[in-house]
Amino acid sequence: MPRLKHDVEQLKERALFVRRDIVALLARSQTGHSGGPLSCADFGTVLFFHEMDVDPARLDDPARDLWHFSIGHVTPVIYSLMAERGYFPLRDLLQFRSFEGHLQGHPSKHDTPGIEVSSGSLGQGLSVSCGMALGSRMDGNPRRVYCVMGDGEQQEGQIWEAAMFAAHYKLDNLCGIIDYNRKQIDGDVEDVMGIAPLADKWRAFNWNVIEVDGHDVAAVIAGFEAARRTKGKPSVLLAHTVMGKGVSFMEDDYRWHGNPPSVEQAETALAELGTSLSDWTQRLQGHAAPGVAPSANGAG
Amino acid sequence: MSAATTPAATGAVTARIDLAKPELKRTREGFGHGLLDLGEKNAKVVVLVGDLSGSTNVSFFAQKYPDRFIQVGIAEQNMMCVAAGLAAVGKIPYLATYGAFAACRSADQIRVTVAYSDLPVKIGGAHGGISVGPDGATHQAMEEIAIIRSIPNMRMIVPCDYWETRKATVAAADDPHPVYIRFGREPVPVVTNAESPFVLGKANVVRPGGDLAIIACGVMVFEAMVAAEALAARGIDARVVNIHTLKPLDVAEIERAARECGAIVTAEEHQIHGGLGGAVAEVVVRSHPVPVEFVAVHDRFGRSGKQEELMTAFGIKSPDILRAAERVLSKKRAG
Numbered sequence: 001m002p003r004l005k006h007d008v009e010q011l012k013e014r015a016l017f018v019r020r021d022i023v024a025l026l027a028r029s030q031t032g033h034s035g036g037p038l039s040c041a042d043f044g045t046v047l048f049f050h051e052m053d054v055d056p057a058r059l060d061d062p063a064r065d066l067w068h069f070s071i072g073h074v075t076p077v078i079y080s081l082m083a084e085r086g087y088f089p090l091r092d093l094l095q096f097r098s099f100e101g102h103l104q105g106h107p108s109k110h111d112t113p114g115i116e117v118s119s120g121s122l123g124q125g126l127s128v129s130c131g132m133a134l135g136s137r138m139d140g141n142p143r144r145v146y147c148v149m150g151d152g153e154q155q156e157g158q159i160w161e162a163a164m165f166a167a168h169y170k171l172d173n174l175c176g177i178i179d180y181n182r183k184q185i186d187g188d189v190e191d192v193m194g195i196a197p198l199a200d201k202w203r204a205f206n207w208n209v210i211e212v213d214g215h216d217v218a219a220v221i222a223g224f225e226a227a228r229r230t231k232g233k234p235s236v237l238l239a240h241t242v243m244g245k246g247v248s249f250m251e252d253d254y255r256w257h258g259n260p261p262s263v264e265q266a267e268t269a270l271a272e273l274g275t276s277l278s279d280w281t282q283r284l285q286g287h288a289a290p291g292v293a294p295s296a297n298g299a300g
Numbered sequence: 301m302s303a304a305t306t307p308a309a310t311g312a313v314t315a316r317i318d319l320a321k322p323e324l325k326r327t328r329e330g331f332g333h334g335l336l337d338l339g340e341k342n343a344k345v346v347v348l349v350g351d352l353s354g355s356t357n358v359s360f361f362a363q364k365y366p367d368r369f370i371q372v373g374i375a376e377q378n379m380m381c382v383a384a385g386l387a388a389v390g391k392i393p394y395l396a397t398y399g400a401f402a403a404c405r406s407a408d409q410i411r412v413t414v415a416y417s418d419l420p421v422k423i424g425g426a427h428g429g430i431s432v433g434p435d436g437a438t439h440q441a442m443e444e445i446a447i448i449r450s451i452p453n454m455r456m457i458v459p460c461d462y463w464e465t466r467k468a469t470v471a472a473a474d475d476p477h478p479v480y481i482r483f484g485r486e487p488v489p490v491v492t493n494a495e496s497p498f499v500l501g502k503a504n505v506v507r508p509g510g511d512l513a514i515i516a517c518g519v520m521v522f523e524a525m526v527a528a529e530a531l532a533a534r535g536i537d538a539r540v541v542n543i544h545t546l547k548p549l550d551v552a553e554i555e556r557a558a559r560e561c562g563a564i565v566t567a568e569e570h571q572i573h574g575g576l577g578g579a580v581a582e583v584v585v586r587s588h589p590v591p592v593e594f595v596a597v598h599d600r601f602g603r604s605g606k607q608e609e610l611m612t613a614f615g616i617k618s619p620d621i622l623r624a625a626e627r628v629l630s631k632k633r634a635g
Binding site: 066108109110116117118119120121123124125127128129130131132133134135136138139141157158161162164165168 | 346367368370372373375377378379380381382383384385386387388389390391393408409411412413416417418419
């Protein structure tokens, strides 16, 4: 049960739902990030609905895989994935970033059950994931640890301290994923502070680098499998993505990094995604008990 | 100072210490030995170090428990967060580096990753204070109390000697929160013993007295005891309170000192802003306002020199406490 192993069609549908969730919750909150969450939606869905062994009903299950978003600002996609996967009701998404809700602007361990460690200050999450991976190995626990990073985040020095550490300790139970959408809040990554050649950098740090189209769920599945097969070194998926993917007017535009759509823009976006704000809000409101959210083809 | 002896800081007197010629021992050795104590009794304890095994004395643990020892190299920010990850999977990680790098360089990692998640990471901040000596200002951490105690969920301990450091190190494992333990480099007077009580968050009254209270932490507890002895020779009864835990603060003991003594001197090997003095003043002004004088480093960086000459130059030796006592007593009399 814990590893859902959804097939490609199921994953595509779920990723579409995740995109709708992201736009709807941002329209409701009128605060939060749009671009990164949408670029993470496809590989994130593969992670939660195919790759990882997690059971939202048993958060302290010692066998669970561990996941950590070092890019804490992509909470719209994190919370959508959690809710769709059954960590909490979809309805909670409508209280994103509100005082009443439990969904903080950046992930908070003590506010949102299922968050293993809080994050939000960039550059720290890979180190945390290294600790999780090493500690698990010390205990003989076969679980895997997944860490989602941003491409702009690669500018933080601590990322490379952690990269060195993971390779030094041969943490092959650790899998990094970089949302390589080539945009950050001030502009194109290569204009703000170039990180290329990124794959070469990670290879030079003795990591197994797997480059994938981060929107091709079959390719992402294969990438995670390749990471699983790699022994003696950590793996990183360089997920080539497009900021704002799925919403035409947001795609590849850095100005959508840190802003929510207006209600009117959200209506346009949701129309492109095959629904409307009122219909999708109704779906979210109607899901009041945790459990894998239903899908049209019965994949839940 | 004559070869006066005074009861060791035990409450129940079990030993007497020679204030003129005290036994000297390194607090960092207390940290190292505390880790050895823990290694035996708690399998969850793991130790990380940032290329300073020898000077933080975690080498003792590394030799005995190599499977639970993690060398991180010169990467303190990574170390802090690796420790958080280890804590998240059930370990009780102790990490060691100099205080300058633990509290200052890694302050963001402590704040966001360790403390916000309230993970039981235990931070050994070595080389605290001006008494570090010849290394000079960059390595003389004097801001840790201010930084750490301003962060929610953190515990902050500044033990006074070898034994207290050893006990604090062991006690930290039983506390579910992140703990910072500050200790020093050079040998310092031993003023407690193996049997002295140590309860996290509970101050120890080292010497009774009702004319004024000297509230001290770290190596300044010894200096306070010396000053109290000199005051006694003048007929002044100074209470000496060892506040080894800066957070959570023993508010009741500070309030009692204010109420019963009516004048307070604080003594710390730390910047005057935000340290023990500030913490005590926050309590006193709210509950029982009395004159307070601060013996601390006055908003300046350290420099190279020997421990004793630096402490003298920076105004944190017992004669400085004596002068502060005179000032506070004259304010008390002026009412």
